[in-house]
């Protein structure tokens with residue numbers, strides 16, 4: 142199996158080409174064909190010499206994902222299901238905001254963190270995505286936009302699809318390098334957000350990377366008891382390990398952190414928890430922003446969405462305590478655009494189809 146060329150950073154591509162007898166300047170040309178002119182065939186790289194094209198063709202592929210399903214919502218959200226070379230299915234979402242076009246990428250096939258409210262966590266991790274497979278999601282969406290010839294460009298990225306990005310750290314960092322590269326897609330670091338369930342040691346490492354990328358932490362509960370109940374990762378990294386990691390990140394980067402908080406009816410949505418959350422963040426409130434997320438119901442799980450009144454009270458309590466916050470606006474609810482939903486439905490369908498076949502065959 143050839144590897145995806147999208148998995149290489151510019152430096153890696155340069156070294157690789159030089160190692161294979163090509164001139165150093167070729168990497169800039171190849172890079173521009175991939176990320177600025179965005180060809181999908183090595184033969185279309187017009188100013189690149191034949192020996193370079195041949196050696197690239199022998200060792201790399203450009204396209205490894207195939208589009209299985211594409212759904213467009215009334216609000217312009219587009220949801221893609223891509224099939225990987227090994228048959229696994231992932232999902233990618235394009236969202237339209239007044240500030241630009243944002244793509245939500247997947248980092249793993251399934252997720253092992255197993256949060257009790259999440260559709261991705263229900264299906265365990267099958268494997269990590271390669272850096273190339275993460276980048277290719279952006280390229281697929283951009284190629285789709287290019288085809289419409291409206292000059293639209295992916296300007297923002299959220300790493301909030303299926304999977305825990307900090308459980309696939311090295312590939313994540315390669316991906317961030319590729320999409321951020323000024324000679325290519327040039328998506329600004331400040332326009333990229335990585336969301337983690339709170340793998341504390343990796344938060345230290347991320348702080349040390351010296352990049353301007355935004356960090357979001359899925360906090361979801363203001364005390365250990367409740368957090369462990371809904372996120373079992375809290376056993377490994379409870380709040381007393383998480384908060385120092387956050388403090389380190391803030392001190393090192395001086396960048397604001399977004400705290401994500403899903404509101405689950407009668408579980409974590411009382412005014413009492415809003416006060417506890419405010420207490421927890423009080424000493425860092427100038428660098429904190431709380432994103433309140435209306436829960437998207439997932440089949441076979443016990444939670445319900447909080448009432449509007451509870452959401453408003455939670456919001457108002459935080460605001461009154463001086464904690465900046467907002468309620469996440471939803472995108473594409475008519476097309477299952479929430480984390481992992483379309484994919485898990487598709488997998489259920491496949492299972493049902495296979496079961497039906499077996500039953501028909503009498504096995």
Ligand code: SAH
Nearest residue numbers: 259301304305336337338359401436437480
């Ligand atoms: N694994 C990372 C990133 C992917 S999940 C993380 O957990 O942060 C991205 C966000 O979607 C997280 O904040 C997650 O808690 C949220 N999410 C998961 N399932 C959801 C659901 N059913 N409704 C609303 N938000 C959900």
Ligand code: SF4
Nearest residue numbers: 252254256259262338
């Ligand atoms: Fe994994 Fe994030 Fe879903 Fe938790 S919320 S199961 S960490 S994808």
